[in-house]
Amino acid sequence: MNAKDTLFCKKTTLNCGGRLVSLRQPTVMGILNITPDSFYAHSRLQGIDAVLQQAEKMLTEGATFLDIGGYSTRPGAPEVTEQEELDRVVPTIKALAREFPEALLSVDTFRAKVAQAAVQQGAHLINDVSGGTLDERMFDTVAQLGVPYILMHMRGTPQNMATLTTYENGLLEEIISFLAQRVAQLRTAGVKDIIIDPGFGFAKNIDQNFELLRRLRELELLELPLLIGLSRKSMTYKALRVGPEEALTGTIVANTLALLHGADILRVHDVKEAIHTIEIVRKTLTA
Structure with a gap:
């Protein structure tokens, strides 16, 4: 579960706005969706008051990070203009930074302009689902801002990732190659703090998601903190023939397996349950 348990020396700290954040024990990132069409209906927050209320709940339950997104990235999601995303994200980040000055805020965007505006309003991290492939300005922007990525x-x-699930050279082999190449580019640009996310559900079918979960330890050769986003995704409910609303049990089991295979940050809708999962796994491994 920790770097000392493996042959690799994984980075275990992040510099978030001058604050040194330890990842020696797994942490939780709470999801704040300010979109009308996120795949999990109960996660959609409309209005600043609703966001602040949910943020307070997540922080009270033990979230280390809050991840704010204004663009739904579910498979087949409709396009959102840059201005619309800015209009959703910027006031939200500003309000959260004002109400919860000690909270560590992440902006979930693949657009450099949105990332820059969010950091200027108080965000501490940038969470880019595209790994810099959808905006060529992203890596330089992250380097200039000096925030974890x-x-x-x-x-x-x-819109089309669900059709791009063929990996001729092997699933993990291609994921690791992609991440390693992008990490090298980020280092060249001057980015110091990098967290990797293998992207469950993004250009991967359900069987591939389970293969990825099984082989998660292989990502440790990159020696970087590992964020896992499994919360209520299709692999946690389609196998059980239920919907996202009934996927909490599947999420807890999947997160448990992810922790046992090296996850450092769990990105979730249900913070309390994730904190409990981490505590039970920790006690089991240190007993």
């Missing part, structure tokens, strides 16, 4: 593996766009 979450690098995710994805192919194509949210």
Whole structure:
């Protein structure tokens, strides 16, 4: 579960706005969707008051990070203009930074302009589902801002990624190659703090998602903190023949397996349950 348990020396700290954040024990990132069409209906927040209320709940339950997104990246999601995304994200980040000055805020965007505006209003991290492939300005922007960057593996766009699931050279082999190449580019640009995310559900079918979960330890050769986003995704409910609303049990089990295979940050809709999962796994491994 920790770097000392493996042959690799994984980075275990992040510099978030001058604050050194330890990842020696797994942490939780709460999801704040300010979109009308996110795949999990109960996560859609409309209005600043609703966002602040949910943020307070997540922070009270133990979230280390809050991830704010104004563009739904579910498979086949409709395009959102840059201005519309800015209009959703910027006032929200500003309000959260004002009401919860100690909270660590992440902006979930693949657009450099949105990332820059969010950081200027108080965001501490950038979470890019495209790994810099959808905006060539992203890496330089991150370097200039000097904030941690979450690098995710994805192919194509949210609109067509479900059709791009053929990996001729092997699933993990291609994911690791992509991440390693992008990490090298980020280092060249001057980005110091990088978190990797293998992108469950992004250009991967359900069987591939389970293969990825099984082989998660292989990502440790990159020696970087690992963020896992499994919360209520299709692999956690389609196998059980239920919907996202009934996927909490599947999410808890999947997150448990992810923790046992090296996850450092769990990105979730249900913070309390994720905190409990981390605590039970921690006690089991340290007993």
